[in-house]
Amino acid sequence: MKRILMMMTLLLLVFVAVSCGPTPNIGSITPPYIDTGVDAEAWALIPAGEFPFGQHDHMTMVDEFEIMVTDVTNEQYARFLNEALASGAAGIGEVEVEAGESAWTERGVFGFYPGEPFDGFRHEEEIKAGDKLFMPLEGDGLRLVFDGKQFTSLDAYTNHPVTMVTWFGANAFCQYYGWRLPLEAEWEKAARGTELVDDRGRPFPWGMEIERNNANYYSSFDVFVKMFGKLGNTTPVGFYNGKEYNGYQTLDSASPYGLYDMAGNVFQWTGDDYPNQHYRHMRGGSFYSYQVDLRVWKYNSAGPQYYGPAVGFRCVRDVN
Amino acid sequence: MNSVSKRIDYLFRSTNGLILMAMAVVSIITVTWGMLSGPMAEWGVREVTIRLLGMQMVQAEREARIIMLYHTIAMVIIAIEVYIMTDILPMKRQSQVLINGTVTFGYMLTVVFGMLFAYWGQNFMFHGLYLLGLSLIFFAGILLSIALWPWRPEYRLPADSPYAHTKKGLDLERTAFFVMAIATLLSASFGAITGSYWGNGHETFLAEDLIRTPIRTALQGAIIGHLHIMLTLIAIAITLIVGRWMDFKGRLHKIAMILMIIGTIIITIGALSVVWVDWAHTTIYVGSVFVMLAALLYVIYTWRKLINDRVAELGLEKPTFGQKVKALVHDPLKFGPGWQMVFMNFTVSGIGIFMAVKLDEIIRVWPHRDERITLTGHWHILASLIATIILLYFADRVGLKGRVRKWFGWSIIVMSNLAFGAVTIFAMKRLFVAEAGQQSIVNWTMLLTDIGLFTVLVVLGIFMFWRLIDLFRAKGFWSEDMAAEKRAVALQEIEEQRKRIDELNKALKETAS
Numbered sequence: 148m149k150r151i152l153m154m155m156t157l158l159l160l161v162f163v164a165v166s167c168g169p170t171p172n173i174g175s176i177t178p179p180y181i182d183t184g185v186d187a188e189a190w191a192l193i194p195a196g197e198f199p200f201g202q203h204d205h206m207t208m209v210d211e212f213e214i215m216v217t218d219v220t221n222e223q224y225a226r227f228l229n230e231a232l233a234s235g236a237a238g239i240g241e242v243e244v245e246a247g248e249s250a251w252t253e254r255g256v257f258g259f260y261p262g263e264p265f266d267g268f269r270h271e272e273e274i275k276a277g278d279k280l281f282m283p284l285e286g287d288g289l290r291l292v293f294d295g296k297q298f299t300s301l302d303a304y305t306n307h308p309v310t311m312v313t314w315f316g317a318n319a320f321c322q323y324y325g326w327r328l329p330l331e332a333e334w335e336k337a338a339r340g341t342e343l344v345d346d347r348g349r350p351f352p353w354g355m356e357i358e359r360n361n362a363n364y365y366s367s368f369d370v371f372v373k374m375f376g377k378l379g380n381t382t383p384v385g386f387y388n389g390k391e392y393n394g395y396q397t398l399d400s401a402s403p404y405g406l407y408d409m410a411g412n413v414f415q416w417t418g419d420d421y422p423n424q425h426y427r428h429m430r431g432g433s434f435y436s437y438q439v440d441l442r443v444w445k446y447n448s449a450g451p452q453y454y455g456p457a458v459g460f461r462c463v464r465d466v467n
Numbered sequence: 468m469n470s471v472s473k474r475i476d477y478l479f480r481s482t483n484g485l486i487l488m489a490m491a492v493v494s495i496i497t498v499t500w501g502m503l504s505g506p507m508a509e510w511g512v513r514e515v516t517i518r519l520l521g522m523q524m525v526q527a528e529r530e531a532r533i534i535m536l537y538h539t540i541a542m543v544i545i546a547i548e549v550y551i552m553t554d555i556l557p558m559k560r561q562s563q564v565l566i567n568g569t570v571t572f573g574y575m576l577t578v579v580f581g582m583l584f585a586y587w588g589q590n591f592m593f594h595g596l597y598l599l600g601l602s603l604i605f606f607a608g609i610l611l612s613i614a615l616w617p618w619r620p621e622y623r624l625p626a627d628s629p630y631a632h633t634k635k636g637l638d639l640e641r642t643a644f645f646v647m648a649i650a651t652l653l654s655a656s657f658g659a660i661t662g663s664y665w666g667n668g669h670e671t672f673l674a675e676d677l678i679r680t681p682i683r684t685a686l687q688g689a690i691i692g693h694l695h696i697m698l699t700l701i702a703i704a705i706t707l708i709v710g711r712w713m714d715f716k717g718r719l720h721k722i723a724m725i726l727m728i729i730g731t732i733i734i735t736i737g738a739l740s741v742v743w744v745d746w747a748h749t750t751i752y753v754g755s756v757f758v759m760l761a762a763l764l765y766v767i768y769t770w771r772k773l774i775n776d777r778v779a780e781l782g783l784e785k786p787t788f789g790q791k792v793k794a795l796v797h798d799p800l801k802f803g804p805g806w807q808m809v810f811m812n813f814t815v816s817g818i819g820i821f822m823a824v825k826l827d828e829i830i831r832v833w834p835h836r837d838e839r840i841t842l843t844g845h846w847h848i849l850a851s852l853i854a855t856i857i858l859l860y861f862a863d864r865v866g867l868k869g870r871v872r873k874w875f876g877w878s879i880i881v882m883s884n885l886a887f888g889a890v891t892i893f894a895m896k897r898l899f900v901a902e903a904g905q906q907s908i909v910n911w912t913m914l915l916t917d918i919g920l921f922t923v924l925v926v927l928g929i930f931m932f933w934r935l936i937d938l939f940r941a942k943g944f945w946s947e948d949m950a951a952e953k954r955a956v957a958l959q960e961i962e963e964q965r966k967r968i969d970e971l972n973k974a975l976k977e978t979a980s
Contacts, residue, residue, distance in 0.1 A: 202527050202670075203527075204527075246831070247826075247829075248827040249828050249829070268681060269681070269745060270681070270827060272831075286901065287903030288901075288903035347527055350526035350527060355526065356526070366508075426679055426835070429834070435836075436836075440836075442529075446835075447834050447836045448679055448835040449833070449835065450831070455902045456903040457902070
């Protein structure tokens with residue numbers, strides 16, 4: 148019995164050792180550049196009207212607005228940072244980051260934020276006026292490079308969604324160009340549209356069900372999963388547009404208004420500031436998310452100082 | 468025909484048969500619904516299962532389906548605990564039959580119609596029958612509480628009893644069971660009241676999705692309190708049950724039972740007060756300290772007993788430390804429950820305390836997604852640990868012996884610990900690695916979790932298959948079980964009849980004079 152036990156333990160250890168060989172983290176491998184043909188500068192008009200909001204489809208009115216067809220790309224964000232640095236709207240250096248009861252210093256791009264009312268509610272984040280981190284300069288997952296003067300995007304990632312950007316950084320981008328971050332209701336309407344099937348709104352931008360080649364999510368087995376492992380990596384914006392890439396056939400997964408990546412790829416910061424809390428909600432799920440978290444009403448949240456390799460954003464602008 | 472009825476008799480009328488059948492139901496649910504998530508979903512088995520079984524998986528109804536699934540599994544586990552309680556605690560035979568019958572019919576209705584409603588179309592007749600099942604289980608709880616009433620003269624303990632009791636002979640262990648049963652009924656009411664508002668102002672949600680919502684409705688608070696306390700009470704029940712199994716007695720027993728009674732009351736008040744007050748958590752912590760201390764005393768007592776009994780059996784007069792450890796782990800089935808309780812402190816209580824203490828400093832600095840993973844991870848572990856303790860206990864009840872006993876026991880303990888340890892590391896991974904570098908730790912923790920859970924399920928499968936095959940044998944273990952139970956029941960009924968005749972004779976004498 149002891150011998151069998153030892154053999155089984157040994158087999159288990161070998162199995163674990165083989166399975167846990169060096170796994171690339173998402174900063175250490177450069178994927179090929181893939182042109183999806185989707186214009187990252189395009190906007191879509193979302194007409195005014197009611198739509199089914201949330202999991203339980205509460206009909207909600209939203210005014211007319213325009214929204215970016217894709218997430219903001221690394222190339223676009225690098226351009227913004229260069230312009231903001233040149234105009235003095237952003238700076239580079241050490242900046243104090245506060246979250247909950249923690250505070251630390253990080254080197255990165257920062258800019259001024261006027262702060263938010265604080266009510267002393269239980270677990271409420273205090274967002275004071277001052278310089279806020281937009282994006283760190285160091286860390287795994289960064290796709291932008293700073294040479295001391297200019298930001299540039301890594302070649303393979305120019306058309307991938309920008310990540311490692313805080314809510315402050317996303318908000319600053321939109322405001323710099325006279326736009327803003329979408330409210331949650333706006334984001335969800337843009338994602339699912341107004342169609343009701345059997346009295347239910349769409350759970351996914353493209354329809355009622357999800358296939359593996361509809362979106363970039365955990366274990367969706369896209370071409371990048373093969374390179375980066377199950378957790379995967381970002382895909383270029385508009386990747387899931389029905390095209391075939393190196394033998395990998397995608398499904399056209401645009402929303403009813405022609406928006407791409409409204410489910411999967413990266414979480415998207417939204418603009419609502421919830422009183423007594425100040426966490427910011429992120430919509431759409433990401434390449435880290437399970438299928439179920441790609442449903443349009445699901446959200447993640449974090450303090451506005453948070454940044455991560457699976458979080459990006461897109462902007463909206465008012466029509467009038 | 469006679470042979471079929473004998474087996475039906477065993478499965479429906481003996482405690483071991485009832486437990487076995489309930490375990491089979493849980494196993495079927497676990498195997499079938501286990502195909503819909505985790506690695507099975509990743510490998511595409513989920514889609515095949517859904518197609519084969521014709522399940523209707525409306526995306527917006529996922530949370531509601533999961534809630535019904537949790538309820539059906541919980542009801543079967545509650546039924547198993549009820550069967551054990553009606554067997555090990557003195558009560559009238561009539562009460563035992565009534566309680567077991569009601570809870571069995573209740574959980575079967577709940578499982579069948581709950582799953583039909585959740586996964587095979589929303590026929591509201593199914594929903595009604597599902598609710599009827601839950602109501603029957605609630606009714607069985609009332610009957611159990613009545614049967615457990617500890618102030619009855621016949622349940623008083625003599626002054627020299629080694630079991631915990633008051634000066635007036637009130638059995639404190641029975642009182643602890645009784646308090647737990649009443650608390651369960653109260654907590655079930657909170658769920659039922661909120662459920663009655665379903666579709667009438669209350670919307671389905673999973674608690675982990677609301678964790679960062681600063682202001683919750685009273686109904687949402689009721690559900691959050693309900694689900695936390697129900698799992699806690701199931702854990703308290705199994706702790707009391709294994710205490711009885713291990714013949715927990717003496718001074719430690721007395722202290723433990725007092726702690727358990729007070730702890731159960733405080734923790735229930737704390738969990739349910741989530742509806743009204745902000746400081747509910749503080750009350751829960753206080754109650755938890757009492758309950759966990761009681762569990763600690765159980766571990767101290769039983770481990771000492773296991774060592775002493777084995778050392779005496781081997782005839783060792785002055786055992787070394789190594790011999791004592793060997794004696795402690797000699798019987799995995801009896802060592803296991805205590806060990807799982809100790810292990811729980813690292814994977815459940817420890818994580819919970821850490822999260823509470825470091826909430827604003829660490830946990831809330833992470834995104835909600837990571838906090839949610841940690842929360843769901845730790846309560847899934849608690850539920851699964853309870854299941855493993857039930858398995859160890861039941862394996863002893865059906866008389867697993869020799870090598871099979873050791874293999875079974877150690878497989879359950881080691882592989883469940885491997886899985887739950889890996890889940891804990893997975894849930895807390897953001898403490899050790901940056902978000903961009905988590906791939907490796909995700910890979911190996913998931914792998915170990917899958918290996919651990921798969922092995923436990925295989926062991927359970929073999930065990931269940933063995934008992935199934937046994938049912939086809941004319942003189943299998945089932946017939947021994949049945950004979951033993953029949954003997955015990957016959958003796959109990961004779962005793963009850965004797966008491967009743969005495970009472971009637973007394974009444975005749977009184978009326979004659």
